[in-house]
Amino acid sequence: MLHFPGKATSNRLSLPPGRSAAGTEQGRVRRPVENMNSGAARDPRRRLRFAVRAVALVATTTALLLLGSAALSPVRRDAAAATAAARSASWIQPTVQFLAALADQQSAAVRGDRPNWVDVNAALARIVAVDDGGDPVLTSRRQGLEQHLEGLRNTPGRADTAYSSFSAVIDLTLDLLRRAAEAAETVPTDLTGPRHLAGAAALHLPELIAEAGRLEDLSRLAVAAGPAAAAPMRAKAQVARHQLAAAGSALETDLELGLDGGEGSEVVLNLVGGVDRLHDLVGALAPSATLTNDDSSAADPGTLASDRADLAEAAARLTAGLSTSVRAQFADRRHAADRAALTIMSALAGAVLCLLVLIGTSRTIVERGFKVRLSGAQAFPLLGRTADRRRRRDGREGPADGVDGKGPHSGTIEPGRSPRSLTKILSDYDGSTTGGAPSPDWLDNGRHRAAPFEETAGVRP
Structure with a gap:
């Protein structure tokens, strides 16, 4: 069992001023829902793919119809x-x-x-x-x-x-x-x-x-x-x-x-x-x-x-x-x-059918020639979580754009996560990376209550 010398602990960890568990829970639930509802709809790559394929389909079908006529x-x-x-x-x-x-x-x-x-x-x-x-x-x-x-x-x-x-x-x-x-x-x-x-x-x-x-x-x-x-x-x-x-x-x-x-x-x-x-x-x-x-x-x-x-x-x-x-x-x-x-x-x-299959299953030349620059949070979720953690350490609230707030410090070990996530949680908690006190990342997230902590004195094993 973990023990912090000189610190009196309770079953509930104290939170920074102005923060409450209710607010934290509300932010934890609301951010993923908002981002899940808006991330896909705002994906410019998907919009470009749809527009390019629609234009190519209309133009090629019109040309085929004129030729057939x-x-x-x-x-x-x-x-x-x-x-x-x-x-x-x-x-x-x-x-x-x-x-x-x-x-x-x-x-x-x-x-x-x-x-x-x-x-x-x-x-x-x-x-x-x-x-x-x-x-x-x-x-x-x-x-x-x-x-x-x-x-x-x-x-x-x-x-x-x-x-x-x-x-x-x-x-x-x-x-x-x-x-x-x-x-x-x-x-x-x-x-x-x-x-x-x-x-x-x-x-x-x-x-x-x-x-x-x-x-x-x-x-x-x-x-x-x-x-x-x-x-x-x-x-x-x-x-x-x-x-x-x-x-x-x-x-x-x-x-x-x-x-x-x-x-x-x-x-x-x-x-x-x-x-x-x-x-x-x-x-x-x-x-x-x-x-x-x-x-x-x-x-x-x-x-x-x-x-x-x-x-x-x-x-x-x-x-x-x-x-x-x-x-x-x-x-x-x-x-x-x-x-x-x-x-x-x-x-x-047959030509129109082949065109539909081709447009529906492959990228067009325009898509390959003009790449859409996406943010790191939209392209790679791991980078987004890292950016979110850095923002919190710098004192900036809220996750990065396009990030749902989940990360290795979320307190929930999801299936498929690497052991590095658990190691990071423990290191942030016992203060090994913050000079002997729980890190702000840990205190900032009231969701990390895997088990209650006893108010006992001891040393870290």
Whole structure:
């Protein structure tokens, strides 16, 4: 047991004037709480780390978004054009079927028969089915076509009157097909095959059907009018023959360009017989493209009717194959564009994720280049405690900035403390370092009461 000679001790050590145990306990408890609540919040290193990482994240994410948007823009345009082209190509086959049925009823009305609207109405229903409202112009022209067709049903007429009435509706149908073919011009320039095939299916094949029907009807009207009034009809028939030959020539050109390079080669294999047959029929109906008024323009209407029916059948078959191939190629292009867009978006998301991980787990270049100077008390708690002890010895009250007041003289031996702390406590108490009296550090801290001291005399062992 410790003993101080010449000193009367009690169970409670005396404190310096102006100090009380209550004040000491209050300071002991309050300082750590205040410093724990404010030390982390005032850590400039943490604030700098947060600011640098936030700025780096925002700047890099913005750059990645701009880069991704620039990369996605042409891909999205490509996909939109291919989608519009595929949607318009779906109009071709039912509209050509409608045109062929309408040409048949025109010939029936010119002959004096009553038109049969069953096939026409069925083909019109198929056109309405493919109209999804994606192209307002196509929808508007379809509605106008329906209005004119309703008037034609009410008053079809006969002979030349029927020819004029049906010709107006046929012209509206051709305009509808031209609008459907215009969408193919918006696709990327490298899709030359589908563009030419769409032109062949939507422009030239319908022209063949329409001009062949007109040639038959005009020839029939010329025969019915007699030699005196046949000249105007023969002239119109020759114009129709010329238009038929021009459409056949343009069709061959588009088929050659559209099927060049292997694109649509399956169409060639499946429809080569139909193409050859169509070529022969065009040659039979339009042996010459020269505008003349010779007797060849007044060919037998029965022969023309048979050839026209065969041509319409071959044209409808070829149109079905071409429109199917065109839609498939446009759909493939759209799917390729969608896959490219998905790849770009996935790469962008991966880059942002890697950036988040990188910023969250490592220091930035700015942090490494500009170090934050911290006080010794904030950086190293041991130095802070030493500074606090020196301040107390110099007569300055309170712990150093950023120090919680704990130290080796706190009176509590915490787990992991070195024996030096206990040695320092004992040396401060017995006065070995202060000339035989308890040190001010010891007296200043009323918390150090590990055990009561007896009032006995003795010497230090």
